[in-house]
Amino acid sequence: DQQVKQNSPSLSVQEGRISILNCDYTNSMFDYFLWYKKYPAEGPTFLISISSIKDKNEDGRFTVFLNKSAKHLSLHIVPSQPGDSAVYFCAARPNSGNTPLVFGKGTRLSVIA
Amino acid sequence: DAGVTQSPTHLIKTRGQQVTLRCSPKSGHDTVSWYQQALGQGPQFIFQYYEEEERQRGNFPDRFSGHQFPNYSSELNVNALLLGDSALYLCASLASGTGWTDTQYFGPGTRLTVL
Numbered sequence: 001d002q003q004v005k006q007n008s009p010s011l012s013v014q015e016g017r018i019s020i021l022n023c024d025y026t027n028s029m030f031d032y033f034l035w036y037k038k039y040p041a042e043g044p045t046f047l048i049s050i051s052s053i054k055d056k057n058e059d060g061r062f063t064v065f066l067n068k069s070a071k072h073l074s075l076h077i078v079p080s081q082p083g084d085s086a087v088y089f090c091a092a093r094p095n096s097g098n099t100p101l102v103f104g105k106g107t108r109l110s111v112i113a
Numbered sequence: 114d115a116g117v118t119q120s121p122t123h124l125i126k127t128r129g130q131q132v133t134l135r136c137s138p139k140s141g142h143d144t145v146s147w148y149q150q151a152l153g154q155g156p157q158f159i160f161q162y163y164e165e166e167e168r169q170r171g172n173f174p175d176r177f178s179g180h181q182f183p184n185y186s187s188e189l190n191v192n193a194l195l196l197g198d199s200a201l202y203l204c205a206s207l208a209s210g211t212g213w214t215d216t217q218y219f220g221p222g223t224r225l226t227v228l
Binding site for chain 2: 004006034036041042043044045046049089091099100101102103104105106
């Protein structure tokens with residue numbers, strides 16, 4: 001049973017437009033959520049996170065929104081750039097620093113120039 | 114500042130063999146976790162080491178074992194390899210005691226192919 005779901009395997013967006021990547025979770029114990037970006041032949045790179053006490057966190061072009069009642073979060077990238085093309089993983093864990101991350105299957109974002 | 118490093122980059126083994134993968138954590142980090150990423154899947158937690166002991170374990174058989182050394186580096190050992198063990202093995206490190214907002218940093222991974 002997948003506790004973190006990314007239902008879109010791929011997404012294609014034009015350069016300069018907004019990219020929206022979605023993630024759903026089923027475990028109500030999850031309190032901390034992260035997005036990782038992964039380029040080929042590299043490990044996942046931490047991008048942005050949000051705790052359950054917030055509904056939005058922003059870092060430059062990246063914003064993560066959390067809807068706890070719907071158990072849904074999304075990552076917005078504005079404006080999208082060709083260098084953003086990568087696989088994006090949503091991850092979650094309960095509110096305890098040392099608990100392991102549970103990952104979704106990832107969404108491959110292609111930003112077209 | 115070196116990030117998380119892993120060796121080797123690629124490895125090819127045959128069924129039944131044993132393999133050892135290595136990881137050096139980011140400077141200042143004392144906790145190491147190992148993840149398996151199969152093709153088309155997200156990383157799955159194998160286990161975590163802290164103070165040279167296995168602290169948590171995911172849903173992996175005993176064929177998967179590990180070790181952490183006094184310098185915080187770590188090894189992942191897999192015995193009796195199966196075809197299904199073919200995957201990218203990722204090491205992640207973090208600094209303990211930084212609170213619940215701590216972030217794990219990943220290495221580039223070791224690509225294991227079992228023939």
